Amino acid sequence: MTKEQKDNLFVLIKSLSKSEKRQFKLYVGRLGVNEDSKFLMLFNILDKLSAYDEAAILKKGIVKKQQLSNLKAHLYKQILISLRLNPSHQDIRIQIREQLDFATILYHKGLYKQSLKILDKAKNLAISNEEKNVAYEIVELEKVIESQYITRSLNNRADELSIQARDLSRQNVLASKLSNLSLQLYGQFLKTGYVKNKAETKKITDYFNARLPKYNINELGTREKLWLYKAHLWYSFLTQDFLSCYKYALKWVDLFYENKDMIVLNPVFFLRGNHYLLESLFYLRQYKKFRFSLSRLEAITKEKWFPLDDNIDGLAFLYIHNNKFNLHFIEGSFVEGLPLVDEVLERLENYKNRIDEHHIMVFYYKIASMYFGAGDNKKCIYFLEKIISNKSLQMREDLLCFSRILNLVAHYEAGLDYNLEVLIKSTYKFLIKMEDLYEVQKEFIKFLRGLGDIYPNEVKGEFIKLHKKLKEFEDDPYESRAFLYLDIISWLESKIQNKPIGLIIRNKFKETKNDIKKI
Structure with a gap:
């Protein structure tokens, strides 16, 4: 072993x-x-x-x-x-499976009528709870039993079971195709992150359209709708259409908020849907909706009726605290968010066997960003090193890239410029190797490379030049992705105005929070 x-x-x-x-x-x-x-x-x-x-x-x-x-x-x-x-x-799935096991035992004992009675109840329970895979298994066993024990009270029994089997099979095939598409898109997102150019956008769009099965929305059950919305969500994330992300994440969570029983039955899907809804709102900078959705999610996870086990407890922590960080990033309340760091690190230790390493590294990046915003660059570097030095981890390329770029900025801010040139070279080589070099990154690395040749009285002027160049990319559908991970523009403005970056972001938030367009 x-x-x-x-x-x-x-x-x-x-x-x-x-x-x-x-x-x-x-x-x-x-x-x-x-x-x-x-x-x-x-x-x-x-x-x-x-x-x-x-x-x-x-x-x-x-x-x-x-x-x-x-x-x-x-x-x-x-x-x-x-x-x-x-x-x-003992959740619904286990109860249904248990009833199926009991019915199978009775069938093998030749007690056909008793077996069929249990199967009928189990089937109704499975269908009402959207457990259509096991419902199909039950119907198939019913067909086997009916072929040996003819129930004369129902002359059309064979036709009834055949129709049920056909409908369940069709629904299961559709759900399988949609879930496969969703999983494949999610895998692509984990590997490469967002699309980088028009060619990649076309490739992903063609891939999505070719694999999206035909469907009638009015004929879909909750399970099929869930997988449909998930597939659209991941396609929208990949193509950086965050308004569409919000649309499908909202449809996803509304399936649950409209049916409390579905939350109890599928708490994991409920939590994940809310996480993606919050992530969409974060990217759209919809502060009021974000804060409301986060508060509502946290309140529901504390309800007595909300199911709780080790897995759900770990996921609730992961999604809620991830978005608590994002709330501080929107507000620019970095110093106020520092107590959250200690809480997260303590709980990460408790959940170390339940949360995968990728999500732990995402937490480290958020912690590093929190310290950077609060002005503690050495602690920022400490947590970035945990990501950069992790050679065995397969995680999103864009997160790895921006960890290195933020590391460069933090070294510069901390005055640790004795090995900045080495860091710039290693980062540049990494970006080329990952084929993830964008104009924003090129301009920024070019700027850092030239800092050593600039006289101190000329630095502010160079900051202003770089700020002007990067502002051109702020609304670019492909280049703007750089600003999702590292607010370079606010950092430059902090250097130009000689103010802490946290204050710059906080002032921007105060100016725009009542001005954000409605969605």
Whole structure:
């Protein structure tokens, strides 16, 4: 068994709550012979360890090294069975699956009528909760049973099941095509970020149109609409059409706000939809809508009826705190946002096994940006180094690029210009290698390269020249993406006016917050 597989068991045990551990011990102790079972002993050993240590396990003498992998696999399975029996994990999907299992057992015992009765209830429950894949499985089992047990009370039973199977199959195929398209576009976005030019826009548009299946919106259920809106959302993000992003993210979350049961059944989709709605509003600088949507989301996650488990808890933290950073960025309230940094770092440690490394790096970039806005450039550099030095991470190219550019700016601001030339060269090589060099970046690096040859009394004039050049790109559909990650223009204005960048952004916010066009 590989190290990662061993770690999986250890991580699973460490993720258990006190009540889940207590239930597991009750579960394995339901028979007297299990009280001293080796897998329970292994559980107790791993539960007490602070870090996985195979040598410490073997030293206990409960198992030989060659038997350990099998014992671990058995323990892993028993924990999962115990968790499945826990009432807190008994959601609608598990209940439907359980009923399908019961019906299958009754069928194999030849109790066809009893099996069909359970299947009918399970099918209605599945359809009403948009669980159409399992509903299709149920119909297929009903067809098998009906072929052996003819219910004379329904003469058209065969036709009824055939129509149900056909409709469910068609809906499942459509949902599958839409979910595939959504996932492929999301994968493209993670790899490359936004489109860089007209050629890439055309390529993505052709790709999207070629794979978007035909549909009648009036015939779509909630599940099919969800995947449709997700596909449109990712296409809109890739092409930087943030107004369209807002439109489809709003349609997405409205599916849930209009049906509270869907929030309970699919809390992950509810959280993700709200995150993308907030991200769209952030890019559109719709402050009032952003603040309202964030407050509403946070309030709902605190409701007693809102489902809560380790996964949902981690995602709620990820999306809510990500957008709390964005709220401070809109307002320019960088110093006021610094207490959020400590809270996020503490909770990231608690969620380190639940949040992927990409999202952790995104947090680091936001933390670095917060410190940069607050004027603490050394702490900004510290968190950027965590991203730049991560050689194993596959994440968005644009985030990697702007981490390096912000690193250059922070070094300059901190007066750490003794190795600035080396940093400029390495950043330039990185950008060329990533094929992600834009006019904004070219002009900025050209400016930094020439700083060493400029007399101190000429620096302000050079800042003014660069500011004028970059302002030309502010509304460019491709070049403006640079300003989504790093507000270079506000930084230049801070240098020209000799004011902190936080004050510049805060003043802009005060001037525009009542002036933002409605959407």
